[in-house]
Amino acid sequence: MKALTPFVVLSTLLFSAAPAVAATANEAAIQAAVNHPVRSAANKARDVHRHPVETLSFFEVTPKSTVVEVSPGGGWYTEILAPLLKAEGKYYAAHQPADSTSEYAKKSLAAYQAKLAADPVFSSVTVTGFAADKAYEIAPAGSADVVVTFRNLHNWYMQKGEESLLTAYKSFYAALKPGGVLGVVEHRLPEAKAAGDWTKSGYMPQSLAVKVALQAGFVLEGTSEVNANPKDTADHPEGVWTLPPVLALKEKDKAKYQAIGESDRMTLKFRKPKA
Structure with a gap:
């Protein structure tokens, strides 16, 4: 076997180290955004449950990405993604x-x-429209590196079931570049409970979230347990809203639900095929 020259060895080491260096730099940039002073104290307090650095890193978000956040609500992730x-x-x-x-x-x-x-x-944020009742252009077609949505699938499912989910996923697919990532975080219903009446609980079976994404043309590339919470049994009196941050039962059993913490969540990474 021909011996490798020092130059070849060094080049190989540098090449293999480059992705790790880039990942570390991206995580540092995300952490800096998480620490940005624009974030409210109440939102920062939930980082322990929502793990923004790990979640956005898993979804391959970088400071140079074109990102679409679908249904940003009050702007919890906006305070991170905008800066x-x-x-x-x-x-x-x-x-x-x-x-x-x-x-x-x-x-x-x-x-x-x-x-x-x-x-x-927030001056560079572009607001577009979205609803799961029909197709919307959430960003110019084929322009996005990453589309993300956090704890929204159940809202769309409550409209027209799988039809609404498929409509939503198709809008995401249209916005993404070939090879782009769709990141989904959602309250997770244990598969053993999927045969029961769960549709208004705020939880969703992971198998269903994946099934409809595949129907829309996505490939499931990976899952993460970064937002998992094994204390959550997903069978609370007021559904997921029984838990923090809503605490729908007010003072009743408040300590119990605070001890559980926020919901158990699936974290799914899909990809739009390049071909």
């Missing part, structure tokens, strides 16, 4: 449709827009 992507990336927030007739949707969108207007760090 992370402001300089070199792009952040689309696919919120409620601007033409929605729902009073809830109107108020939610107005509150989110007011949040964006309150601090210059």
